[in-house]
Every structure is written in C-alpha cells, then in structure tokens.
Amino acid sequence: MKNLKLKVARIEHDLSQEELAKKIGVTRQTIGLIEQGKYNPTLQLCIAICKTVNKTLDDLFWNEED
Template sequence: MMKNLKLKVARVEHDLSQAELAKKVDVTRQTIGLIEQGKYNPSLQLCISICKTLNKTLDDLFWQEED
C-alpha cells in the first residue's frame, strides 16, 4: 500500500489534526495515522465518512492513479 498523502493534505486543508478527524468519523487517532501511512486499509464505510467530513469524493482521496 502507498502512503495516502491526499488524505493528509485534505485534512490539513480543513485545519484538522488526526485526532480531530478521528473524532468526527468515530475512530482512533491511530487509525487515521495508519491510513495516512498506508498501513491500514479502511472499510468502505469509513472511507465514505472521511470523504463526507472533508467534502471530497472517494476518487479524490482513495483512488490510486496508475503509473
């Protein structure tokens, strides 16, 4: 898995810490950190919750471009 820099950038654009985003989507700060590091594969439901919170689409945050 690759690091999810798009998620980190979107979170920072909304001026949210990992802990603040985690609270909004009802997970731990560690979960958000692991997703950003590419060490955790979130459920579709969690992806949708994160997208709604950050006003982004699934494609914006979780789709990996082919090289």
C-alpha cells in the first residue's frame, strides 16, 4: 500500500526525497520505496521521519481499515 501521507508531508515541508533522506541518514531510494509501499521501515526510521516532517506516527503510518 502506497504511503501517500508521507509524500504529502514531505512536499508540505518542501523536501525532495533526497533532502529528506539526507536529514535522517538513509538513501533516497529508501524514501522512495517507503512511499511506494515496497519497504517496511523500522520504528526508529519511522520516528526519525516523523520528527523531520513534524508529524506523529499515527499521521504518517497508521492505516484506517473500514
């Protein structure tokens, strides 16, 4: 499942995948794979992303199931 919430938060902060990756110490490919839903990040990585884009874990990584 694609993580569009992460992509939107990244764009809201005017960050490219490369810029976000550098801020949290991963590769641009890692950010791309997370956004595509092809990589399941560790909790530590999720927290680093959330702190960088000023969002909570629920904001970016919780999927509401109907």
